[in-house]
């Protein structure tokens with residue numbers, strides 16, 4: 001059950017109810033039934049650290065559960081999210097009827113990251129049918145921890161919201177977070193409200209303003225338009241991996257289905273629009289809308305507007321989308337919806353800010369480092385940032401006011417993450433040529449549309465690339481499809497698509513690979529039951 005702590009939104013006042021929940025949650029049972037009265041007194045609990053979390057997405061909730069699991073009765077946690085609502089005595093996600101579109105994307109969690117979450121969280125997330133292993137072992141998913149795991153972001157959010165309120169006794173508040181006018185002394189604010197963080201903007205005096213200069217070409221911030229084509233998959237997820245890795249135009253991440261992401265040229269991006277009864281509608285790509293199949297057309301059910309390429313016989317984009325489906329063995333009947341988004345990056349100057357005496361705020365998750373998703377690291381980076389702060393609070397909180405110096409190592413870790421992950425993403429965005437000069441993906445794709453096209457040579461070269469990827473992956477993942485299946489996929493594509501795939505180049509795994517930022521190991525206490533026995 002969730003209860004609203006304190007009175008004023010954004011303050012760090014803690015209710016007695018929340019504190020009792022925290023004590024009960026830490027012990028795993030009703031304390032009065034199991035623990036000798038003297039046992040609680042002997043523990044002489046010090047004042048708990050008060051932690052507010054702005055934003056209950058995957059990073060905010062994972063942070064809340066992990067800090068509660070590690071610090072137990074030394075912390076009282078409250079999370080705010082504007083996408084929640086109260087339903088009886090529970091807090092649940094708002095749904096489409098409430099105007100909230102839940103995210104359907106599949107994300108890949110590296111094993112260095114998922115294995116650092118509390119064991120209780122891991123057990124809830126990774127149940128049969130809810131995750132899959134599609135991608136190979138690598139530096140951030142070493143053999144001793146296991147392969148990366150694909151999981152739906154919506155499932156992560158559902159599990160964590162339930163665990164936060166039912167198991168960890170976290171106070172979940174279904175409201176937007178508003179920083180208090182006067183910062184409260186003592187306490188911690190974890191800012192996890194996403195890439196367009198309003199809380200970061202409100203506290204810009206402490207963090208500075210995100211700057212796009214480092215991720216610009218010729219003075220213009222580089223922004224990429226991507227189409228997300230959601231499909232039901234026909235083939236085992238991992239069979240498609242060599243096709244994704246052999247080029248940079250289409251990326252398919254799947255859990256029995258998922259999104260084929262398609263990088264667009266500027267000309268293709270102008271085609272991404274919907275037409276309503278009275279003309280163009282700001283819809284797909286502008287308001288996060290998805291167009292879904294409706295007979296022969298694709299239509300936005302929110303605006304009743306038709307996705308123009310689906311009815312435009314002169315569309316260049318539509319047959320290219322179809323080639324994307326064919327590449328992964330799918331057909332129009334497998335498409336569930338199409339959406340579009342723009343990706344760019346900015347640099348943050350600082351991730352830690354002092355709000356008042358003994359009171360600090362931290363940028364975590366996408367609020368700290370919003371990444372281009374092609375290398376697929378946004379959530380992993382967000383969870384690493386959250387786990388670093390959890391470990392820091394565990395090692396530094398002694399019931400006395402925290403000092404700025406307590407966070408020097410965490411701030412250094414955040415700068416390291418920013419450098420490693422944004423440089424990986426930036427290299428993938430500009431795709432350097434053999435001389436190391438930026439050769440943007442858009443130019444590479446566009447050049448593929450120009451003839452002449454020697455079809456047999458294009459297929460031969462791409463097939464050789466796919467086979468080379470297959471042989472590199474053979475010891476690092478499960479079985480792949482036979483060569484003939486990959487050859488059939490290539491034969492199904494148009495000449496222009498074949499050439500643009502070839503031009504887009506295979507994944508630059510060597511350039512973006514290498515050492516990963518290590519995850520802080522956390523020594524979670526034994527879980528319920530075991531802890532009660534120890535106390536008795």
Ligand SMILES: Cc1cc2nc3c(=O)[nH]c(=O)nc-3n(C[C@H](O)[C@H](O)[C@H](O)COP(=O)(O)OP(=O)(O)OC[C@H]3O[C@@H](n4cnc5c(N)ncnc54)[C@H](O)[C@@H]3O)c2cc1C
Nearest residue numbers: 055057058059107108176177193194365366377378379380
């Ligand atoms: C297509 C796509 C594919 C991706 N694939 C991968 C992948 O394979 N691997 C990977 O690691 N990452 C991937 N990512 C990135 C990943 O989805 C993000 O990094 C992750 O969702 C960030 O989580 P977050 O909790 O920091 O932010 P968000 O998920 O944006 O959550 C922020 C939360 O804050 C809430 N909020 C906002 N403002 C307020 C406010 N004022 N008050 C209260 N609450 C507020 C929102 O409602 C939301 O719940 C992908 C992203 C995309 C778009």
